[in-house]
Amino acid sequence: MAEPWFEEVSELLRIPSVSADPERADDVTQAAEWLAAFVRQAGGEAEVVPTETHPLIVGDLAASNGSAPTVLVYGHVDVQPPDPLDLWESDPFTLEQRGEWLYGRGIVDDKGQLYMLAKAAAELAAAGELPVNVRFACDSEEETGGHQIVDYLAGDERGADAALIFDSGMTTRGVPEFAVATRGLVYFHLTVRTGERDLHSGLFGGAALNALHALTQILDAVRARDGRLPEPLRAGIAPPTDEERAAWAELVLGSQMLTDAAVAPVDPRAAEEFYLRTTAEPALDVNGIAGGSPMLQKTVLPVSAEANLSIRLAPGQNVEEIAAAVETLLRDATPEGAELEVTRLSAAPAGLVPRTRPRSSSRRTPSSAPWAVARCSSARAARSRSCRRS
16 A cells, blocks of 8 residues: 555544444544535545544545536444454554555455445546545444444435445455345344342252343244244245355365355355355344352352344345344243343344346445455446345
């Protein structure tokens, strides 16, 4: 990367805009203001719009030569928390180059990609060669599943001729990838209580209900079997086309994807069905469990346990329907005597690009990441839309 560009994107990455941390709210706003200022410096108009949660960044950069199509650009300036910090080889908010790779929180998701889009538009505008109107509609809460950008776009009647989002991967050099579908997300926090206070397992073990035992029993009710979630959680799936299924054979093997990630497959068919499971099927994961005494040798019988749980919705699925089904399964599996509290923390709908659509509208911009990825092996494939969801 050219030195001026490196320094420029470093400025953005230095802002610790962790949307999940309330103490970083000012930093999140600062990152939004950085992007708005960048668009203005490129000759466009941009503003930071406060919302009930985190701000939006909206703006326009006009085409160089009069009337032109409009391309809607989305990205997000917030990032995931950097912990555990002891696993970092460098400061997470200081951009560092090692060989041909850049390292820093947000360089991949999504500040780096958004910067590339904004910088490309700015460079073309400066040269008088920007062929399209660029409309920026970005948010600063994607990492917490926020909905402000979706609400904004739903109310924006202007529409656009195309929407461009750089928030996916390019796993094979020289092979362009773009999204034709997105999985949605519903995130839950669970709290289980089985009594008033923790007990001594030597006195009550075998007689008192253990909250961690109750929690694992509850979570087992929504676990996938043979790669498929329980039927209530599969309602509404829009199946991939035969063309998509056939084209998955051209992608990096699922076994290689798992090997490269240094992770064990969940079952013997996981590698074979990798792209089906990660793009066209819902997936549910326990993201964290707390309770008892995991760090010290202590013979406690815990009466309180918590878990974070998320489900990735497949294209075609409805947020409210699936969220209700998850909660029903969890409550039905709660053992007698245990109290279960389910809190929905965030949600984002799944998206699917229609097979035929003469003009894009900002109302139909796909929802939040992770993006289903489509790879086109040639320019012809890109023009004909014969691309594959991955």
